[in-house]
Amino acid sequence: MIQRYFKVGGPQDEIRRHMLAFDSWPEWWPGVQTVKVLKDDPEQPLVAISIKTVTTIQMTLQFDCRDVNTIKFRQVKGWFKSYQGEYALMPSPDGSGTTVKITTELESGMMVPKGMVYTKLSATLAQLEEALNNRLGAQAVRGTKAPLATASRAAAAKPVETQAKPGVSRRKLGHVFSTREGLEVWVGGRPYLLRPVR
Amino acid sequence: MPTRSRQIPATLEELFAVLTDYEKYVDWSPDVVGAAVLVREGDIVVAEFQSPFLLEGKYILELVHSRPTSITYRQVDQHESRGLQGTWMLAAATGSAGTVVTGQMEFRTDLWKRTADRRRADRVLHRRIDALQAHAAALFRRGNAEPELADPSSFASLAEGQAVAVWASEVEYRFTRTDR
Numbered sequence: 001m002i003q004r005y006f007k008v009g010g011p012q013d014e015i016r017r018h019m020l021a022f023d024s025w026p027e028w029w030p031g032v033q034t035v036k037v038l039k040d041d042p043e044q045p046l047v048a049i050s051i052k053t054v055t056t057i058q059m060t061l062q063f064d065c066r067d068v069n070t071i072k073f074r075q076v077k078g079w080f081k082s083y084q085g086e087y088a089l090m091p092s093p094d095g096s097g098t099t100v101k102i103t104t105e106l107e108s109g110m111m112v113p114k115g116m117v118y119t120k121l122s123a124t125l126a127q128l129e130e131a132l133n134n135r136l137g138a139q140a141v142r143g144t145k146a147p148l149a150t151a152s153r154a155a156a157a158k159p160v161e162t163q164a165k166p167g168v169s170r171r172k173l174g175h176v177f178s179t180r181e182g183l184e185v186w187v188g189g190r191p192y193l194l195r196p197v198r
Numbered sequence: 199m200p201t202r203s204r205q206i207p208a209t210l211e212e213l214f215a216v217l218t219d220y221e222k223y224v225d226w227s228p229d230v231v232g233a234a235v236l237v238r239e240g241d242i243v244v245a246e247f248q249s250p251f252l253l254e255g256k257y258i259l260e261l262v263h264s265r266p267t268s269i270t271y272r273q274v275d276q277h278e279s280r281g282l283q284g285t286w287m288l289a290a291a292t293g294s295a296g297t298v299v300t301g302q303m304e305f306r307t308d309l310w311k312r313t314a315d316r317r318r319a320d321r322v323l324h325r326r327i328d329a330l331q332a333h334a335a336a337l338f339r340r341g342n343a344e345p346e347l348a349d350p351s352s353f354a355s356l357a358e359g360q361a362v363a364v365w366a367s368e369v370e371y372r373f374t375r376t377d378r
Contacts, residue, residue, distance in 0.1 A: 003274045005236045005244050005258050090237060099236045099244075122275055175228035175329055186228035186325065189250040 002085075002104040002121060006129035009097045010136040012069075012089045018135055019071055019087060020063075022047050028135040030127035046076070053120050059083065081107040100132070199284070200320035203300040204327045208334045210288050210297050214266035216334060217286050220245040226333035228325050232256070241265065244274070252282065252305060252322060280306045284323075301327055 008015055018024075022045070025032045031051045039046035043066050051057045059078025065071055069090065075083035085104035092099050102125055108117045175186040183194040206213060216222075220243065223230040232248030241263040246256050259282065261271040267288050273281030284303035291298050305319035306312070 005246070005274065007234065007236055007246070093235045093238045101237065101244075125275075175325070177325060177328055184325075189229050189231040189248070191228075191251065191321070191325075 002102075002106075002118065002125070004102045004122070004125045005099060007092055007097050007099050008129070008132050008136065012091060012098045014136065015089055015098050015100065015132065016068075016071070018132065020045075020065060025049070028131050030131050031124050053124065054116075081109040083107075100129075102128075199302050199304045200316060200323050201300065201302045202320075202323050202327050203298055204331055205291050205294075205296050205298050206331050206334050207296045208338045210266045210290060212338055213288055213297050213299060213330075213334060214263075214269075216330070216337070217269055217288075218243070218261075218263060220247075220261070223247070226329050228329050229322050249322070252318060257282065282319075284319075299327065299330065 018028075022035045022037050025035045031053055033050045033052050033056065034048075036048040037045060038048055038060065043064070045063045045065070046060065047063065048058070048060045051059075057079040059075050059080070061073045061078075062076045063071060063073050070086050070088045072086040073084060083104070083106045085102065085106075088101040088103070090099045090101065104121065104125075106117065106121070108114055177184040177186075179193075181193055181195065185192045185194055208216075216226075220233050220235055223233045229249045229251045230247055231250060233245060235243060235245045236258070237244040243261045243263070244258060245261060246258050248256050258274045259271045260274050261269055263269055269286040271285070272283040275281075282303070282305050284301065287300040287302075289298045289300075290296075301323050303319040303323040305315045305322075307315055
């Protein structure tokens with residue numbers, strides 16, 4: 001099972017709308033080359049997709065969109081022995097955006113190294129975070145978004161280090177520890193050793 | 199698995215609160231430069247961290263709380279027990295006030311890096327416990343405020359012309375007392 005979490009700077013319903021706009025996936029979803037909606041059912045659409053990774057993978061996915069917080073999918077025909085999972089959308093605890101939880105289970109079959117498939121799929125999911133944020137950002141630039149949503153995206157897009165409110169949290173610039181070799185100074189999350197020059 | 203223990207002059211609840219306030223790790227943990235909570239569902243938290251000495255880029259931990267005595271964490275999105283995992287265990291100190299904090303941390307990347315990964319995890323754990331002790335002492339105003347930290351006045355004790363060198367990215371920097 002592969003799990004991945006990431007935060008997207010936009011409201012849940014907008015992210016869901018983008019994720020269910022299958023026809024536009026090739027414009028922004030990493031690796032997706034073509035999409036053809038075979039059954040345009042709002043609750044359980046059937047979609048044929050080709051994805052470029054190491055090779056080009058063809059598959060037909062059955063989606064289940066009946067739950068407003070999750071989008072489930074299952075391969076009904078395709079390259080993997082089995083492939084299924086879900087995208088769960090949750091409001092972020094700090095209120096500035098949406099947390100996306102992706103759970104994927106796959107069996108690649110005897111001839112395909114599991115580690116390689118896992119690494120490739122993980123890398124693709126990592127790219128999805130940036131792609132989805134970019135997609136939401138691009139839509140906002142075109143003026144299709146409400147100002148409130150744009151503001152919350154901007155807040156979520158800030159690096160995590162800068163999210164603390166000024167004056168509330170005073171952060172040390174560095175940490176100094178005495179060791180037998182000298183002073184061990186941690187700056188920017190990395191250690192440096194200070195030795196007196198004799 | 200690298201394991202380190204320390205008795206810290208704070209209550210179980212106080213230390214549990216510090217250790218589960220993940221967004222504040224950047225304030226006291228020397229290796230953490232970024233932290234954000236992504237999901238909070240009761241005693242299960244998913245948080246994103248940046249700790250460049252351990253891993254380049256962001257990594258995600260799933261943390262399970264057993265209030266107020268343990269926190270177990272595991273890096274998500276990892277194949278076959280790779281990545282970062284560990285526990286914080288808290289127990290009331292016997293015979294004196296305070297809490298014994300025990301940290302365990304395992305970090306695994308490639309098989310041929312096993313020794314280096316272990317050493318790296320031990321170093322981070324060691325410094326986190328040092329910093330936790332100092333942070334808790336400062337926060338709760340008990341005990342020695344900076345027990346393991348160097349006295350900043352050691353710089354002031356340098357004679358004129360004497361220097362300390364700082365190496366960063368293969369460059370030597372010298373702090374020299376000039377009295378000017």
